[in-house]
Amino acid sequence: MGANIAVNAMCKSFRAGDGRVSAVEDMSFTVRDGEFVSIVGPSGCGKSTLLNVLAGFEAPDRGEVLIDGRPILAPSRRGILITQRGSVFPWMTVRKNLDLVLNGAPKTERQHIITHHLNLVGLGGFGERYPHELSGGMLQRVEVARALVAKPDVLYMDEPFGALDALTRLTVRNELLRIITRDGPTCLLVTHDVEEALHVADRVFVMTPRPARVACIVDVTAPRPRRMSSPELVGLKERILTELGVCVADVA
């Protein structure tokens, strides 16, 4: 399971006041099947726009986006987008949320798949709860479980853990890594947290300020599970921060 992604000379602008603001300009990159790519960049650089285009919610102005060689024309189950805001339907139980996106399978099989995925994200006992009865971290885990139940080829994550406190963030991130490596969709994670990007990714794309372009690509070859304090990762972090224009001496 997974898909390769090819972005060729893609441009995307949007209306702002009288004129148009270019959000993404002449962007090209490829992502391999099953690869985990983190995208970091200054805030407002067009990272979210990029994911919206990739997931089919917005059409590119120019250039093309190919998933497994085919252009993306509309959102589909093949590429699920998870955002910071969350979209677990609050009017149905956790179980119903997962059940809703599972179509076609007989009931017992669906129940089995749902139970499996809830256990996978550590929410085995919470299926009958309503979203407002869960904490933010639990909700994001439901979000991930629901996305995985749909068996997407690509998982797009737009700062999915941005609203969580630092500790919960780390827990959910570790969990995500554990699940993803097992199940294997191609993953694109947009984040402003360089450490988070390095923790999870095979490669990190560093973006320029708006309009977004790929400034550089950093390969992360360190074996998992990763220790963020390892000299290799610390070095990469400094390199990315420098690329982003943050003076490393100030951070360290």
Place this chain on the structure above:
Amino acid sequence: MTRLLSVGVLMGLAAVWWLAASGSVIFPTPPQVLRGMAELAKNGMLVRHVTASLYRVTFGYGLAVLLAIPLGILMGWSPTAFTAFNPAVQMLRPISPIAWIPLAILWFGVGDLGPTFLVFLASFFPLVVGTTSGVQMVGREYIRAAQNFGITGFKLFRTIIVPGALPTIITSMRVALGVGWLVVVAAEMVGINSGLGYLIIDSRNAGMRYDLVVAGMIIIGTIGLLLDVVMRRLETLKEVRWRFVRGS
């Protein structure tokens, strides 16, 4: 404890009323009103008029719910339908149902239909407006997620749009029932000989029985309160709790 407090406030109001009315020749005191109520209960008038009013509200309001909610869902979902119907709704809405009384008598004569029609009018517009905005306010993030998972057409409608709008619809149902109850009393004061509105106007006209007038008013208030309590129950349904829980 809080309940005791609300009883205390009511008792206080009654005490002020009693004090103020004790010197009056025509304005009744609480005991007089209680005696009046007992009289109405004994001679069967209480049941008769309450039943008549509730009957009209049930049908007028019921019909409004049946027609206004589908129309509101349509207007909330389809911008074309909104553009088409909204000006008409917004123009008819500010006309007090009371202003329709002459036409209601012209069209429906002096039976149950007239007040029922007025209750229908009174409930219809709050329901349309509430349902429309309920549908329009369903979070974009939920509609996008549904799109992402390939939920479209009737399934989108049934699993996302309607449940997402339900809390707002229920609140507008509560408001509309309150307005319907408000209007039935006024409607029954003209061209009809039953119902709580009739009871009040007749008690005055037929012998200055202000004890019965006030008794009628208190009955109206009490039933209004009970209707609201019942409607509030709907807000505790687990499918809509999410909207009414604070701080989550």
